[in-house]
Amino acid sequence: MNKFMEIAKECAEHGVSHNEGGPFGAIIIDESGNIIAKGNNMVLASNDPTAHAEVTVIREACKKLGTYDLSGCTLYTSCEPCPMCLSAIIWANIKQVYYACTREDAGKIGFRDDIIYEYLEGKNKELIKLKQIDREGCIGLFNEYEKNNKVIY
Amino acid sequence: MNKFMEIAKECAEHGVSHNEGGPFGAIIIDESGNIIAKGNNMVLASNDPTAHAEVTVIREACKKLGTYDLSGCTLYTSCEPCPMCLSAIIWANIKQVYYACTREDAGKIGFRDDIIYEYLEGKNKELIKLKQIDREGCIGLFNEYEKNNKVIY
Numbered sequence: 001m002n003k004f005m006e007i008a009k010e011c012a013e014h015g016v017s018h019n020e021g022g023p024f025g026a027i028i029i030d031e032s033g034n035i036i037a038k039g040n041n042m043v044l045a046s047n048d049p050t051a052h053a054e055v056t057v058i059r060e061a062c063k064k065l066g067t068y069d070l071s072g073c074t075l076y077t078s079c080e081p082c083p084m085c086l087s088a089i090i091w092a093n094i095k096q097v098y099y100a101c102t103r104e105d106a107g108k109i110g111f112r113d114d115i116i117y118e119y120l121e122g123k124n125k126e127l128i129k130l131k132q133i134d135r136e137g138c139i140g141l142f143n144e145y146e147k148n149n150k151v152i153y
Numbered sequence: 154m155n156k157f158m159e160i161a162k163e164c165a166e167h168g169v170s171h172n173e174g175g176p177f178g179a180i181i182i183d184e185s186g187n188i189i190a191k192g193n194n195m196v197l198a199s200n201d202p203t204a205h206a207e208v209t210v211i212r213e214a215c216k217k218l219g220t221y222d223l224s225g226c227t228l229y230t231s232c233e234p235c236p237m238c239l240s241a242i243i244w245a246n247i248k249q250v251y252y253a254c255t256r257e258d259a260g261k262i263g264f265r266d267d268i269i270y271e272y273l274e275g276k277n278k279e280l281i282k283l284k285q286i287d288r289e290g291c292i293g294l295f296n297e298y299e300k301n302n303k304v305i306y
Contacts, residue, residue, distance in 0.1 A: 087237030100291035138253035152263035
């Protein structure tokens, strides 16, 4: 077994044995193979539905490095990232991910990863209601931001 | 303009004027129309690439209510949620979202929302490299979790 995946698995085991959340662990390493941060699912312990293993380890790595940009880093996770986590990984500029279990494996034990993926592919449209209103009242926010050459990340 | 969207817009304005992040604001209200939490993009201020307005306001609302389950709540956001935020909203069990600007509007001022949506629809596959390894070494985590009737959220 890959040595970094072994550590991600240990993170998952730690989280479950401490009742912190689901059986998911992740680590981030830099280009030299140094471990920057380890994390596990903390949804139950922190009452935070966004505290999946990947989001937790990204937050931790960014805190340690003092940046929101993890370019050059690699993420190992014990399960295929859900769409929230995958998008978080992209926003963090991580380009390489290794995962072990699949979204279908997570689905089989009751997690909704595969349902959310299907929604984003255009199925299950009843999952959530989205309605657009007041664009004309808010678009000025974007025009102002662009005009002032503000940071894009 | 809808009174809740007006507040989401004010949150966005607050965030930009304090250099906390991009021009995005969001609020969460309960079934009676009470405001549970307000939030804005905090990526720059907190060096956290996951600190979009919607994620920030979900964390804040969960903290206030002491739960990871926001069933019955409604979210207003000044821009269409990116896939990370939309998935976070689904994980939080929020079923109704009102948004103002679109993913294309965000794309026009340089944000990657639309590119990530396209990736999840099966395009832009070069955006990130995902590789599966060691499933057989990690699947036991899921079997154990299921066997012990652990919490699914």
